[in-house]
Amino acid sequence: MQKRLDMPDDCARPDDELPDLKHHPEHDATRPSVPRLPGFAAQLIGQRMRAMYENIAQEPIPDDLLNLVRQLEGKEDSE
């Protein structure tokens, strides 16, 4: 049977990590809704997050990750 990659390795997270749709806080009707942030606040958060994210994404790719893919390709080609 093919292993599903869209599930964690053991196909289940423990109960305390699995979102409980019935009792999840986000689905609790008794909980007050979260106010929408003013546009400028969401925009500032977005700008800062993207800057942080792009800062990491622009780092050079570590050689071991590049080599891993090339080795996998080479191994397949030789088979």
Add this chain to the structure above:
Amino acid sequence: MTETPSFGDALIQAIPNLRAFAHSLSGDAQLSNDLVQETLLKAWTHKDSFVPDSNLKAWLFTILRNTYFTHYRKSQREELDEDHAAMNASVPATQLTHLEFDDMQKALMRLTADHREALLLITAEGFSYEDAAKVCGCAVGTMKSRVNRARSRLLEEMTGRPATDDQEPFIVRK
């Protein structure tokens, strides 16, 4: 005529974003490289299960986030939480414009993992709500709710005051 990139080339092209997501999600540079390495291995091993012309990035992100949650569960969760709490205890409430990248990372680590990944996928990575919901295995409405709550929580962490409907503008200091 352009040549179709190989699967390996496509993986390499995705590495920078995978590293950024893994680092932002885990808060740990070394762990993020380990997560990306494991993601690449799993993707290669199971590449036959990838549907051609579908969203490779979303597929890879799904593998990575599930790898992270598997690692997160296997680790001693209490220890991780204690480490993060200790790491974040020194972060003062401050104005958003004064935050440095590491402060943003620490504030992010104070969010729940579900909220953190939702915010990263939508705000930083630019996924649609539909694709992000598929990556996380939740409903689109849940994803929207998580992003909204995560933004509010992050703002609280960074400004030291709760987000409200009638919030006054920040004092933006130069």
